[in-house]
Amino acid sequence: MPPFTREAPSPRALLHLLFNGARAMDVVETALKLGLLDALEPGPVTLGLLATKYDLRPTRLYKFLDCLESLGLVQREQTSDALEAARYRGVPGLREAAELVLGAGSLERDREKYDWKALYGRLPETLHGEHSMSATSFDWPPRTPEQVEGFEASMSAGLGPILETFRAHASTLWPSEARLLDVGGGDGTLAEHLLRQHPMLSVDVYNLPATEALVARTRERAGLSAKRLGFVGGDFLKEPLPRGYDALSLVRVLHDWPAEVARSLMQAAFAALPSGGRVLICEEFRTPERLAAQFFWSYFLIGVDTCVSRLREVEFYLEGLTAAGFTDAHVLPGPFELVVATKP
Numbered sequence: 001m002p003p004f005t006r007e008a009p010s011p012r013a014l015l016h017l018l019f020n021g022a023r024a025m026d027v028v029e030t031a032l033k034l035g036l037l038d039a040l041e042p043g044p045v046t047l048g049l050l051a052t053k054y055d056l057r058p059t060r061l062y063k064f065l066d067c068l069e070s071l072g073l074v075q076r077e078q079t080s081d082a083l084e085a086a087r088y089r090g091v092p093g094l095r096e097a098a099e100l101v102l103g104a105g106s107l108e109r110d111r112e113k114y115d116w117k118a119l120y121g122r123l124p125e126t127l128h129g130e131h132s133m134s135a136t137s138f139d140w141p142p143r144t145p146e147q148v149e150g151f152e153a154s155m156s157a158g159l160g161p162i163l164e165t166f167r168a169h170a171s172t173l174w175p176s177e178a179r180l181l182d183v184g185g186g187d188g189t190l191a192e193h194l195l196r197q198h199p200m201l202s203v204d205v206y207n208l209p210a211t212e213a214l215v216a217r218t219r220e221r222a223g224l225s226a227k228r229l230g231f232v233g234g235d236f237l238k239e240p241l242p243r244g245y246d247a248l249s250l251v252r253v254l255h256d257w258p259a260e261v262a263r264s265l266m267q268a269a270f271a272a273l274p275s276g277g278r279v280l281i282c283e284e285f286r287t288p289e290r291l292a293a294q295f296f297w298s299y300f301l302i303g304v305d306t307c308v309s310r311l312r313e314v315e316f317y318l319e320g321l322t323a324a325g326f327t328d329a330h331v332l333p334g335p336f337e338l339v340v341a342t343k344p
Contacts, residue, residue: 043089133303165334187214209233
């Protein structure tokens, strides 16, 4: 079969697919559950072989595969009218993507706990400012203990790709016995994983005081000492960042704030770090794939005026770090790119 290529769907085709979104997800989830994606992604494989291997009716499977093809997830090659002879191949990364989006621990499933239905069908009046998300459904910054815990749990659920990037570049990020300040570090889950990988590292989570109990719970669960996984309560909007660290990380923090606040935090990082200190920024940069992954929050936050959650181009961070005084600002590749810079 030729290399997989496909044109972007026309507006009409895209809207057809979006209208059938629930049915489309049912098809993909079924393909994942049945194991079809395990055979389709390496491909090519004939319909007849798939039907025999998975004990499926060929004529029904043909229509099922049409659904996957319409979504751009499989490519078909048919040289005769015999259904069983049609050959199929899944796009690269299909099974991994299906597991990520539809698996038991997926971000999309986690987001379903939020009250998005408060906006559904009411977008016109929401856009006019006549309807909003109630503070009991979502408040920013989170205020109640329940809101704080729910938000931090959601952030922890999406750490997989970020951790993969940190692992890939671990040897270049900080000295072997470094002290790291994880600014806005949630419930300490990121710190916990980093400490497992780096026995000589110590991490303090800097976050609002309301999250201290969550970090303590993570520390206890991981069997770590307070010396290795510490907590510093504070508010980076109101006070300088703590000093005395070799490196400082801002992971999915800056996109939640206006440009002037994001720049001021990069300046605060420069002021807090010693000469030779490193700043690490991990964000969702503005790309078509990240916009798609961000669709839920873009939709949900239409009804929330206090949080915009901006996806910015990577140049914003590179330029901001340089303007703050850092040198050698550059991007390390990975599932979530990591921007690194050094204080001279």
